[in-house]
Amino acid sequence: DVKxxxxxxxxxxxxxEKVFLECVQDMDHENMFWYRQxxxxxxxxIYFSYDVKMKEKGxxxxxxxxxxxxxxxxxxxxxxxxxxxxxxYLCASRVYTGELFFGEGSRLTVL
Amino acid sequence: xxxxxxxxxxxxxxxxxxxxxxxxxxxxxxxxxxxxxxYPNKGLQLLLKYTSAxxxxxxxxxxxxxxxxxxxxxxxxxxxxxxxxxxEYFCAVSGSxxxxxxxxxxxxxxxxxP
Numbered sequence: 001d002v003k004x005x006x007x008x009x010x011x012x013x014x015x016x017e018k019v020f021l022e023c024v025q026d027m028d029h030e031n032m033f034w035y036r037q038x039x040x041x042x043x044x045x046i047y048f049s050y051d052v053k054m055k056e057k058g059x060x061x062x063x064x065x066x067x068x069x070x071x072x073x074x075x076x077x078x079x080x081x082x083x084x085x086x087x088x089y090l091c092a093s094r095v096y097t098g099e100l101f102f103g104e105g106s107r108l109t110v111l
Numbered sequence: 112x113x114x115x116x117x118x119x120x121x122x123x124x125x126x127x128x129x130x131x132x133x134x135x136x137x138x139x140x141x142x143x144x145x146x147x148x149x150y151p152n153k154g155l156q157l158l159l160k161y162t163s164a165x166x167x168x169x170x171x172x173x174x175x176x177x178x179x180x181x182x183x184x185x186x187x188x189x190x191x192x193x194x195x196x197x198x199e200y201f202c203a204v205s206g207s208x209x210x211x212x213x214x215x216x217x218x219x220x221x222x223x224x225p
Contacts, residue, residue, distance in 0.1 A: 004154070031211075035215075040120065040217060041217060042201065042215050042216055042217035042218050043155075043201065043215040043218075045212065048212065058212075090154055090155070092154075092155075094211075094213075097160075097162065098143045098145070098160065098162060098205055098211070098213075099145060099157045099160055100145075100147075100155070100157075100203075100213060101157075102147075102154035102155045102156065103154050104152075104153055104154045105152075105153070105154050
């Protein structure tokens with residue numbers, strides 16, 4: 001079975017802190033994604049990566065950056081966390097047949 | 112550009128009743144269509160997908176969906192709801208080739224009453 005692991009399930013940070021959200025997949029998938037999930041807004045794409053060191057902005061990249069130094073790992077970085085970044089963050093990897101495999105999510109609260 | 116519309120943010124049914132969750136899409140290329148389910152405090156998992164084979168697609172847990180090109184719809188159904196079906200359901204579309212980035216609907220919360 002494909003496994004996508006997000007390192008932190010719950011985080012509480014203060015405004016202005018730097019936040020790292022880590023995601024690791026174990027199936028050698030080329031494509032990986034970071035989504036943000038908010039009630040009533042569904043999933044919104046922050047960034048995606050189609051290969052190592054390759055990244056593309058999604059629909060809401062402002063305030064975020066990403067890093068993909070190894071194929072299995074895709075990190076989301078909040079350089080200076082703000083309260084409006086309080087949300088559920090979902091990482092996913094994509095198989096060649098199109099479907100996504102998701103991690104269990106990282107719920108971030110910024111105080 | 113592609114988009115997904117899920118009609119109804121909440122759907123409430125009684126246990127044993129028919130489940131119908133609606134999804135309409137727009138896509139400039141032949142689409143791949145997906146339904147995902149999210150249980151509380153979990154990530155999304157794939158229920159079923161349409162990739163231009165049979166128009167009626169069967170998924171896990173007794174769910175199925177029918178692709179209707181003329182209506183640009185991909186509604187999700189289950190003949191008899193179970194309490195364990197209570198969850199958030201997301202419809203998603205992606206194109207083939209270069210437009211493969213999936214776009215998700217806003218989700219429909221399924222509530223099952225005993």
